[in-house]
Amino acid sequence: MVITVNFILPRLMPGSALAVVISLIEGQNGVAATAGSSAIALEVSQLEAAFGLTPAPWYVQYAHYIQGIFTLNLGASITYYPTPVLSIILSGLPWTLFLVVVGAIIAFFLGSYLGSIAGFNRRSRKDLVILIITSILAALPSFVILMYLEMWLSVQHGIFLISFPSKINTSPNSIMALSRFYTLPIIALMFTSLSGFVLGMRNNMLHTIRDNYVTYAEILGLDHNRIRKMVYKNSLLPNITAFAIILGLAISQSLTVEGLLTTPGVGFFFGLALTSKDLPLLQGIFLFIAIMLILSIAIVEAIYTILDPRARVSESE
Amino acid sequence: MKVSKYYNRIRKTLFNNKFILAGIVIILVDFAIGIVGAFWTPYPVSETFGISLPPSSAHILGTDEFGHDVLSVMMASTLTSLIVGISVGALIAIISTLIGLFGGYYGGKISGVIIDILTITALTIPGVILLVIIEAYFRAASSTINITLSYIIVVIGLAITSWAFGAKQIRAQVLSISKRDYIIASRLIGEKSWRIIFNQILPSILPLTVAQFLFGVLYGILSLITAEFWGVLPTNINNLGTMLFFISSNGAYLSNQWWWILGAIIPIMVLGAGLGILNIGIDEFIDPRLKEVKPKVIPEKIVILEEQEIIEVPMLGNYKNRK
Numbered sequence: 001m002v003i004t005v006n007f008i009l010p011r012l013m014p015g016s017a018l019a020v021v022i023s024l025i026e027g028q029n030g031v032a033a034t035a036g037s038s039a040i041a042l043e044v045s046q047l048e049a050a051f052g053l054t055p056a057p058w059y060v061q062y063a064h065y066i067q068g069i070f071t072l073n074l075g076a077s078i079t080y081y082p083t084p085v086l087s088i089i090l091s092g093l094p095w096t097l098f099l100v101v102v103g104a105i106i107a108f109f110l111g112s113y114l115g116s117i118a119g120f121n122r123r124s125r126k127d128l129v130i131l132i133i134t135s136i137l138a139a140l141p142s143f144v145i146l147m148y149l150e151m152w153l154s155v156q157h158g159i160f161l162i163s164f165p166s167k168i169n170t171s172p173n174s175i176m177a178l179s180r181f182y183t184l185p186i187i188a189l190m191f192t193s194l195s196g197f198v199l200g201m202r203n204n205m206l207h208t209i210r211d212n213y214v215t216y217a218e219i220l221g222l223d224h225n226r227i228r229k230m231v232y233k234n235s236l237l238p239n240i241t242a243f244a245i246i247l248g249l250a251i252s253q254s255l256t257v258e259g260l261l262t263t264p265g266v267g268f269f270f271g272l273a274l275t276s277k278d279l280p281l282l283q284g285i286f287l288f289i290a291i292m293l294i295l296s297i298a299i300v301e302a303i304y305t306i307l308d309p310r311a312r313v314s315e316s317e
Numbered sequence: 318m319k320v321s322k323y324y325n326r327i328r329k330t331l332f333n334n335k336f337i338l339a340g341i342v343i344i345l346v347d348f349a350i351g352i353v354g355a356f357w358t359p360y361p362v363s364e365t366f367g368i369s370l371p372p373s374s375a376h377i378l379g380t381d382e383f384g385h386d387v388l389s390v391m392m393a394s395t396l397t398s399l400i401v402g403i404s405v406g407a408l409i410a411i412i413s414t415l416i417g418l419f420g421g422y423y424g425g426k427i428s429g430v431i432i433d434i435l436t437i438t439a440l441t442i443p444g445v446i447l448l449v450i451i452e453a454y455f456r457a458a459s460s461t462i463n464i465t466l467s468y469i470i471v472v473i474g475l476a477i478t479s480w481a482f483g484a485k486q487i488r489a490q491v492l493s494i495s496k497r498d499y500i501i502a503s504r505l506i507g508e509k510s511w512r513i514i515f516n517q518i519l520p521s522i523l524p525l526t527v528a529q530f531l532f533g534v535l536y537g538i539l540s541l542i543t544a545e546f547w548g549v550l551p552t553n554i555n556n557l558g559t560m561l562f563f564i565s566s567n568g569a570y571l572s573n574q575w576w577w578i579l580g581a582i583i584p585i586m587v588l589g590a591g592l593g594i595l596n597i598g599i600d601e602f603i604d605p606r607l608k609e610v611k612p613k614v615i616p617e618k619i620v621i622l623e624e625q626e627i628i629e630v631p632m633l634g635n636y637k638n639r640k
Contacts, residue, residue: 123336123597132593139535139589141542144561144582147570155571162571199596206600245482256546260565271547293440 077281079272085284089266093288096258096265099182100250103189108243110190111197115239116232118198119205120224130198138195143256146188153184160184164263185257193253196242204235237307241300248296251289336598343591347584351399354392362386362393362555372576379576382567387580390560395584397556398538401472402588405537408476410530413483414522418514420484421491432488439481475540476533483529490522527599531592538585557581 076082114134118127137145154162165177208214208231217227246253254267262268266285273281331338359377360366365384372379378387420432494500495518503513538557545558546565560581564570569577 122600127597128594131597132590135593135596136586136589139538139585139592140582141539141546141561141585143546143565144578147565147578148575151570151573151575155573195593203600256543259547274547294437297440 077273077278079276079278079281085280088269088281089284089288092264092266092269095263096250096254096267097247099185099257099263099265100189100247100253102182103186104193104243104246106186107190107193107197107246108239111194112201112232112236112239114194115198115201116205116228116235119202119209119235120228120231122206127202131202134195134198137191138193140192141256142188142192142253143260145191146185146257146260149184149188162261164261181261185261185263189253189257193246196246197239200238200242201232201235204238205231208235237304240303240307244296244300244303245293248293249289250292251285334598334601336594338598340591340593340595340598343587343594347395347587347591348399350392350584350587351396354389354394355396358386358389358392360386360389362389364389369572369574369577378580379574381563381577381580382569382574383563387577390555391557391580391583394555394557394560394581397468398541398558398584399588401468401541401556402534402538404472405475405479405540406530406533406535408472409480409483409533409536410526412476412480413487413529414519414526416480416484417487417522417525418491418518421488422495422510422514422518432484436481436484436488439478440485471541472537475537479533479536479540480529483525483532487522487525487529490525491518494518494521524599531596535589535592538588557584 077085077088080088111134114130118130121127150160150162154160159180160183161177161181163181165174165181167174214227214231217230251266251270254265255271256267257263258265258267259271266288269281270285272278273285331341362385364386366376366380366386368380368384369382370376370380376386376388378391381387381390416432416436420436495513500513500517503517504510541556542558542561545556545562561578564574564578564581
């Protein structure tokens with residue numbers, strides 16, 4: 001079902017990708033090319049046949065596509081012809097995952113910690129400050145936060161790099177450059193996803209804090225920090241879901257951040273494929289988004305049953 | 318009669334709960350900026366001044382790289398973005414609630430399975446993509462598209478791709494509620510299912526619907542901005558996304574034009590702050606146990622018959638406190 005939708009969606013896009021490419025070439029060659037426009041039209045249709053786009057009826061295309069998925073042959077990208085789609089995505093995926101995973105891990109712990117403080121001191125000044133700041137950060141697009149960070153720390157002070165290092169190897173210098181480049185995007189992504197964790201923790205904590213064992217701990221005379229840690233552990237579950245969903249949506253998440261910095265990640269290729277209507281690449285990326293989401297949801301459900309015995313009971317119902 | 322009862326209840330909630338009131342006021346102020354901006358701006362939006370002037374008394378937020386007054390552009394752009402956000406939020410809330418309700422109530426049967434499949438499918442479609450496709454159609458259809466119509470389609474496109482998370486949450490809640498005794502009792506007396514769904518289950522999941530709405534608003538605004546960022550929507554119309562598109566395409570962050578970026582995000586920041594405060598206020602609806610109930614002292618008269626003599630004992634309503 002999902003695969004089918006992924007097949008249909010890009011095809012709904014009017015205007016063929018080749019027309020975009022051709023118009024680019026025409027733009028470069030100036031007026032001369034328009035003279036032979038009928039020849040170009042012929043060429044377009046030939047190329048389209050080569051890419052398996054228009055001429056074949058939809059069910060042939062569909063069969064071809066399904067076959068491609070199972071043989072891991074997703075076709076060649078049009079903008080990066082003749083690089084196969086799969087190798088483009090696989091080359092970009094580690095960068096995107098690195099960016100999003102590190103950001104999400106920091107956001108998970110920081111957000112849960114802040115959320116537990118906010119929830120424990122409900123409606124106090126601390127609660128108010130934490131919630132308002134994180135909500136503002138959540139409302140901002142991540143690339144805007146990134147713009148300010150880059151403006152302040154890269155352009156003015158030169159602490160961090162603004163462009164992706166051109167040479168990547170395992171030498172300490174290169175790793176240093178990479179980390180100097182990646183710090184800011186990670187922080188920017190972390191800030192935008194912080195609010196979800198804070199709210200998840202806070203709202204869940206408000207539930208658990210009314211449980212009897214908390215009252216018992218209070219009567220025992222445990223200090224507040226200790227009780228907060230106890231409740232924290234018991235309220236962590238929803239945030240694990242949020243964490244997995246962020247990973248599942250990694251590609252869409254990094255769309256703007258990678259676009260701004262032109263990092264060779266999947267988000268960047270995604271944006272390029274969107275603007276240049278690179279059908280095979282789009283299709284491949286859709287497939288990866290779907291696979292990652294479904295995988296992460298499945299993993300969450302598995303983790304849930306391990307961590308929370310109550311979920312096991314409700315499952316058997 | 319009934320309306321005034323609801324009105325009273327709403328008024329009471331608002332004034333007892335300062336956070337909800339403050340949140341709503343902040344959001345309304347944001348809207349006011351937008352509405353004023355739609356009719357009046359300090360300078361006409363297309364008027365040009367010096368290029369990239371930093372903030373001064375004449376231009377509170379400076380001017381952008383085209384020489385436009387940033388404050389004016391901001392005011393003119395706010396309303397459309399807010400309306401798109403609010404309508405996406407409302408649509409997401411409605412769709413996810415309805416699907417969650419029906420999917421949960423009829424869960425396990427064929428309709429439940431169909432809804433499950435729909436949900437997973439909708440989960441995996443990134444909303445931005447649908448926007449691009451829709452938009453491309455419009456651009457292909459005609460060069461002069463009706464702006465209002467294209468916004469309506471953007472809103473619908475965003476809503477139908479993003480109701481699924483909410484529906485999943487609500488469905489889980491409905492599943493557990495519809496197995497409770499009072500629902501089963503209603504079913505046994507032969508109450509119509511739609512009455513059970515809307516009168517008995519709906520009220521207890523309303524807080525989740527509100528949460529869906531709040532997140533939906535932000536989602537709508539941010540998605541519009543993401544789509545604009547890649548330039549896949551037309552840039553000849555004023556909204557905050559187009560503003561940010563010009564900012565990023567002109568590299569404003571490389572040339573230190575912080576005021577230009579600030580102009581594009583002030584309305585979103587205000588909205589975010591308003592929603593944050595609203596969320597603090599709303600938590601007591603999510604968990605009614607958090608509601609601060611002022612203990613009412615009701616003097617009661619308990620009549621005890623003792624040896625034909627009547628003794629009146631005054632008693633506090635809350636007998637637990639009477640130690």
